[in-house]
Amino acid sequence: MENGEVHAILGPQWSSQAKFVIDLGVKAQVPIISFSVTSPSLSPTQSQYFVRTAYDDSSQVGALAAVVQAFGWREITLVYEDTDYGNGLVPYLVDAFQEVDARISYRSVIPPSPADIDIVKELNNLLLKQTRVFLVHMTAVIGSRFFVLASDARMMSEEFVWFVTDGLSSFLDPVSSKALDSMQGVLGVRPHVPSSESRRAFEERWTKLYAERNLHEEIADLNLFGLWAYDTVTALALAGEMAWEPAKFRYFNRNTSSNNLAFSSIGISEMGPKLLDKILSIKFPGLSGEFNLPNGKLQPIAFEIFNVVGKTEKIIGYWTKAQGLSPELNLSSKVNYTALAHDLKPPIWPGDTSKPPKGWVMPIAGQQLSSLENIYA
Template sequence: MPESNLSVDIGVVLDLNSPFGAMANMCMSMAISDFYAAHSNYQTRLFLHSRDSAGSVVATTSAVVDLLKNVEVHAIITSDHLLNANKYVMALEEKAQVPFISFSPTQSTQFIHTTQNLSSSVKAIGAVLQEFKWREVVLIHEDTSYGIGIIPYAIDIFQELGIRLVHMSAISSFAEDFEISKALKTLITLMQTRVFLVHMTVSIGSRLFELADKAGMMSKEYVWLITDGMSNSLDAVDLTTVEGMKGVLGIRPYVPKSKDLESFGKRWTSSTMALEKIRLLNISTTFLQVNNTESSIGVENLGVSQIGPRLLNEIFDAKITGLSGEFELVNGQLQQSTFEVFNMIGQEQNVVGYWAQDKGLSRNLGSTKRSTLSNSSKLKKIIWPGHSIKIPKGWDIPKLKVGIPVPEGFTQFVEIQRNPYTKETKCTGFSCDVFLATLEALDFEVLYEFVPLMNAEGRSAGTYDELLYQIEDKV
């Protein structure tokens, strides 16, 4: 390396024992190597210092302290949601003026969110719910700042679309299997809605689906949708769990195919270009020490990065074309205008359509034409849970018991025909015809059973008022 090159230390805090953390750490190292091989003239060099969060608050905090105090990194990259709720880490970050590049949402002003804006993602989900005329949905989210972050968007956007968020089930990322199973059982027994939206990271989400499959919730008439929290990380899910997720619909940002994506050459363009601009301005890459004492390990003993604030501004201003398409931050959040909708069929993830901010749902990019091949005209053929091709109605209701009077002679409105062998009751006449025609007009199937107010001799067992009392008595 030429002597004029400056090394810039960057911290990485990931759960390195998880499939996603290990993969992300490896990809970043590969991307840096590829980038500098193609840009050997750059005078700055990024050096990664990885630390294992081990999925715990204590290990995460210790890793951040070590990187800031001992390594003096000028940025920290993380996907660990544990940082978001850690006030001590937030204080360290603000004091050191070091930007945190996060894969999950947070309220910190120093964080750069490289995940997509949740507002657009929820709008895409809402469009899918509207397409199938599902008016009620249950949200299952992990009980972290990442999981909770979707709630305000879901409430507002679904309300605008006429969709009711009937229940929200929060599940701890540290929940035992029996606790997750208990939460699922509650949803089965207490909720009639069978449309579930899952907003979780892959570690807890994969366990949820494994237990849902065991509980019989991956069968016909169930609807499951997943956000990009899982959609982007399905490669980290074991094959057994993936097989049990047949019929799931996923929403994830659309990434256009390109040679750059195949060659993996521009992964770190935004950070490295930002650092190169700073280097040319001759800003020091050392930490400025403030109130340094031997005994203190708190905020007051932390140095201040002289490059951090400028690096933060440069990344905020970055507008580039990278592996995933256009990269631009608005208020510290990566924007996304197009999502793809995919259907999980075993190990396959079949793309069945797209959602764009300006065009809504469509079967193909750049097209809004409706197909006449199916009722779901804006999306391609979907295989639902239970290997069904029939669109689920979205809720589970018991068979309707329809009370009917037994007429004495006048049968133009109601006439009862009862099979003496099967005991099945059929109803004809004007009133029954209107009822049956109404059921036919619905977009979903309603099971029903006629229950005549009849005695053993086949004659009327009471007045019309007495028939109405059968409703109050729950007969």
């Protein structure tokens, strides 16, 4: 903004970085467009120049609560990382579970950069609790390690329920095979991405590009954030073409007596407000679905409920705000489904069983993972 006089910024990647950059965007009237900042603590309604081309994390809590209600669980242990991303969803989950007569009975907080011993100690705490329904809200980096250690602790067996939010489930493809093997029987929710000819064509080009460069070992399935990224760049390019005025490709009201600490030398973008207006008005069929930004953020259509079985994620149902849970997705249907387990296809639970866990046990006094603690100490 100071040196290049940019008129739009894509990013930043993390919610913890975003607030600072968004404040600068408001000062310079430059749109800050992010396809990866999902924390509900940052809202386009609070910061005019912040545009979220991704789903707000809080949009999934209805689907999470519906699954909890369907299986009749009344108490849930929430396991989350102690970051802006992890903490931001907690109040929304509390409210959503209260609406279905369930509650978070214990909060297990994982440090932002945990050593293995930190995770093992929290697994110890979980074993001492009666509740056996664990909702895990983590990024893939920490979450994949967490499940490997939970598997080592024999906590991916019968009587355990593991449920993941879309922060981890949207990244399941890139996690290691060892991590995926440790997640057998896990349930999760993630945004539904409709299939389309444009998406299939793009994925073919993606694979061909890597093949031509002999990068076979690095080929990964395109996750949701990759699709959002592509749609975001497309939208910004279209908005730039509509807003382009060479005479206004500058900043004004610049303070030449620079004080970098206070960023007082940042002026105001002449193009920024018009560019923002064009971005917010754009609608087109993107790779991730319909690109449309009412209230400055992408709106979800539906969520998938999936079950990790073998090397795949088996879709066992869908959730929409209008219809609730349903075994198949039919957006044109007028049917409102009940929140019952038969509104989903039967999942395979941890321990390779089809019998739904009751969600609680009587913990054995003194039961701990002392051997694991010794290994990771």
